[in-house]
Amino acid sequence: MVLTMSGGVLSVMEINEEDNSLDNTSFELLEAGGVLSKEAGTTISAAIIGRKASHHADNVARYVDRVYVVEHEALASFNPYLHLHALEKVLKLEGPSYILMGHTYKGVDIAARLAARLKAPLTTDCIGLELDPQTRLLKRRRQVYGGAVIATFIYQGEPQLVTLRPKVWRGRAEPRQVMGDIIQVDLDINSSASKLRVIERVKEEAVRLDDADVIVSGGRGLGGPDGFKELEKLRSALAKGFKKVEIGSSRPPVDKGWISSSRQVGLTGEKVSPMIYIAVGISGATQHIVGMEKSKLVVAINSDKGAPIFTMADIGAVGDYRQILPSFIKKLEELL
Amino acid sequence: MTGLRIIVCAKQVPDPEAPASAVDVDPEKRRVTVKGLMPVINPLDEVALEAALQIKEKYGGKVTVLSVGERLSENVLRKVLAAGADELILVQDEGLDDLDPYSTALLLFKAIEKLGTFDLILTGRESADWGSGQVGLMLAELLGIPAINWVKRIEVVNGAIRAAKVVHGGYDLVEAPLPALLTVTNEFGELRYVSIMALKRARDKPVDAWTLSDVDVDPSTLRKMEVAELFKPRFERMCTIITGKTPEEVGERLAVKLVEELHSLRGR
Numbered sequence: 001m002v003l004t005m006s007g008g009v010l011s012v013m014e015i016n017e018e019d020n021s022l023d024n025t026s027f028e029l030l031e032a033g034g035v036l037s038k039e040a041g042t043t044i045s046a047a048i049i050g051r052k053a054s055h056h057a058d059n060v061a062r063y064v065d066r067v068y069v070v071e072h073e074a075l076a077s078f079n080p081y082l083h084l085h086a087l088e089k090v091l092k093l094e095g096p097s098y099i100l101m102g103h104t105y106k107g108v109d110i111a112a113r114l115a116a117r118l119k120a121p122l123t124t125d126c127i128g129l130e131l132d133p134q135t136r137l138l139k140r141r142r143q144v145y146g147g148a149v150i151a152t153f154i155y156q157g158e159p160q161l162v163t164l165r166p167k168v169w170r171g172r173a174e175p176r177q178v179m180g181d182i183i184q185v186d187l188d189i190n191s192s193a194s195k196l197r198v199i200e201r202v203k204e205e206a207v208r209l210d211d212a213d214v215i216v217s218g219g220r221g222l223g224g225p226d227g228f229k230e231l232e233k234l235r236s237a238l239a240k241g242f243k244k245v246e247i248g249s250s251r252p253p254v255d256k257g258w259i260s261s262s263r264q265v266g267l268t269g270e271k272v273s274p275m276i277y278i279a280v281g282i283s284g285a286t287q288h289i290v291g292m293e294k295s296k297l298v299v300a301i302n303s304d305k306g307a308p309i310f311t312m313a314d315i316g317a318v319g320d321y322r323q324i325l326p327s328f329i330k331k332l333e334e335l336l
Numbered sequence: 337m338t339g340l341r342i343i344v345c346a347k348q349v350p351d352p353e354a355p356a357s358a359v360d361v362d363p364e365k366r367r368v369t370v371k372g373l374m375p376v377i378n379p380l381d382e383v384a385l386e387a388a389l390q391i392k393e394k395y396g397g398k399v400t401v402l403s404v405g406e407r408l409s410e411n412v413l414r415k416v417l418a419a420g421a422d423e424l425i426l427v428q429d430e431g432l433d434d435l436d437p438y439s440t441a442l443l444l445f446k447a448i449e450k451l452g453t454f455d456l457i458l459t460g461r462e463s464a465d466w467g468s469g470q471v472g473l474m475l476a477e478l479l480g481i482p483a484i485n486w487v488k489r490i491e492v493v494n495g496a497i498r499a500a501k502v503v504h505g506g507y508d509l510v511e512a513p514l515p516a517l518l519t520v521t522n523e524f525g526e527l528r529y530v531s532i533m534a535l536k537r538a539r540d541k542p543v544d545a546w547t548l549s550d551v552d553v554d555p556s557t558l559r560k561m562e563v564a565e566l567f568k569p570r571f572e573r574m575c576t577i578i579t580g581k582t583p584e585e586v587g588e589r590l591a592v593k594l595v596e597e598l599h600s601l602r603g604r
Binding site: 116117122143147152195203206257276285297298300301313315319326 | 352353355356361368370383437438441461462464465466467468469472474476477478483485486488498500501502503505506507509510511512513521522523559561562565566567568569571572573574575576577578583585586587588590591592593595597598601
């Protein structure tokens with residue numbers, strides 16, 4: 001089979017179910033898709049899938065040649081089978097050579113199933129995307145080995161399928177002079193369309209770490225959930241000098257149930273870039289480092305002077321955090 | 337129901353706790369090697385095993401752990417038997433390292449076909465090495481069974497699975513009929529403690545070793561990952577270690593230094 005790569009780029013939009021807003025990931029996908037379609041000299045289209053998808057059609061049409069709108073009551077909650085069913089309808093109409101999705105709980109859930117159905121190699125969580133001018137294949141860059149290594153993958157085959165890590169692209173899609181066509185897609189959903197049932201969405205502590213000025217994070221070295229009470233004292237002292245100070249965590253405290261997973265910083269958690277990141281009792285496994293390495297100033301407190309976190313910190317203190325924190329907090333209160 | 341037949345898919349990986357300095361990249365062969373440490377069971381697959389053991393304890397059943405790879409260490413993987421799994425099946429053969437996610441799923445699919453009937457398949461949401469996070473969902477597609485991704489809590493209700501699926505800012509409560517596949521996240525909780533005594537006792541538990549021909553897979557149908565380029569990013573900073581006669585003094589000086597650095601950062 002000769003591959004032509006003659007199709008266009010399709011960016012799959014994401015809608016937040018709670019307020020029917022278009023997630024910023026969507027604009028990131030429009031930006032990356034726009035660049036790619038220019039390089040490939042092809043068209044760009046977008047798919048909007050949701051209960052009130054048409055609400056966003058005009059907005060998205062400013063950035064693409066065609067917008068496919070799939071609207072249905074059954075798409076009110078996120079059901080991967082129904083959303084995939086809707087996307088497959090769009091694929092039949094558009095026949096794209098490149099499909100871009102967000103590396104979010106939705107994007108991954110749909111993309112991996114789609115890749116299996118199409119037998120199209122998928123690269124998830126890409127942090128870089130380039131077009132090879134000769135082959136017109138995608139060079140897909142991602143972190144592997146917990147972030148210790150960066151790999152570029154090139155796969156034959158069509159469509160070229162990737163999920164992009166949120167916030168790597170800035171979401172600055174370029175509006176065009178002419179609005180794209182809006183195509184309404186009918187969706188028939190029968191009882192066999194989904195293999196599962198979404199009963200309800202349960203909201204938990206909503207934490208935003210990505211816009212914090214300061215993050216005080218604890219790790220395994222805290223020794224137990226009470227360690228976070230000590231960190232809370234440091235947090236409230238810092239809150240006098242900064243607008244937004246949050247508690248964070250490496251993975252072990254989450255695994256051990258000491259703290260909510262919404263505070264996890266790292267490869268499978270949040271990627272943060274605060275002014276100050278204070279790591280207490282965190283050894284510095286690579287999968288944690290890649291979540292905080294963009295912090296401007298890193299302070300590490302650890303009892304093990306050989307802990308890798310010190311190679312990633314600007315200022316360090318070796319010792320028992322329980323003994324160091326009280327005077328640290330007191331002095332900060334004086335100085336801030 | 338007379339108990340659930342549970343399969344856990346577990347991958348052997350280089351120890352993710354290894355420092356970045358132990359990770360070596362061979363740009364020519366486009367391979368990654370990790371020096372000095374024993375391989376481990378992928379931590380998130382261990383979480384999947386913990387989930388399986390808790391379900392078995394609550395509803396009865398049998399837990400089979402399945403692992404595929406080129407050079408599997410029975411010593412490493414026997415830990416699953418010590419933790420409480422009933423049997424371990426290894427599919428081991430030449431050329432099974434660095435398969436692409438679809439080929440890995442295909443291989444697991446063929447092994448599971450050979451195993452016969454099952455109610456539940458559990459696996460980690462991604463591996464600590466290549467970490468593509470696709471294999472579980474692809475396996476479910478091949479089997480034609482429902483899959484719930486990123487699960488942190490599981491219940492069996494009237495012969496169906498009810499799971500808390502992690503979403504942004506909370507979870508979705510999702511129900512699927514059995515048989516089903518779930519990928520679990522770290523929020524589920526760590527694998528229970530495994531004692532040396534338990535490891536010794538596990539020596540008598542059954543381990544089956546299969547090859548590609550045992551699971552009826554033609555090696556030419558398996559594809560490798562296509563790695564074009566590999567490099568190691570550097571994340572180093574020059575760290576000033578604050579010292580003092582007492583921890584209290586260290587704490588005070590640390591605060592002074594932090595504020596100082598902050599001022600120069602803000603350009604004051």
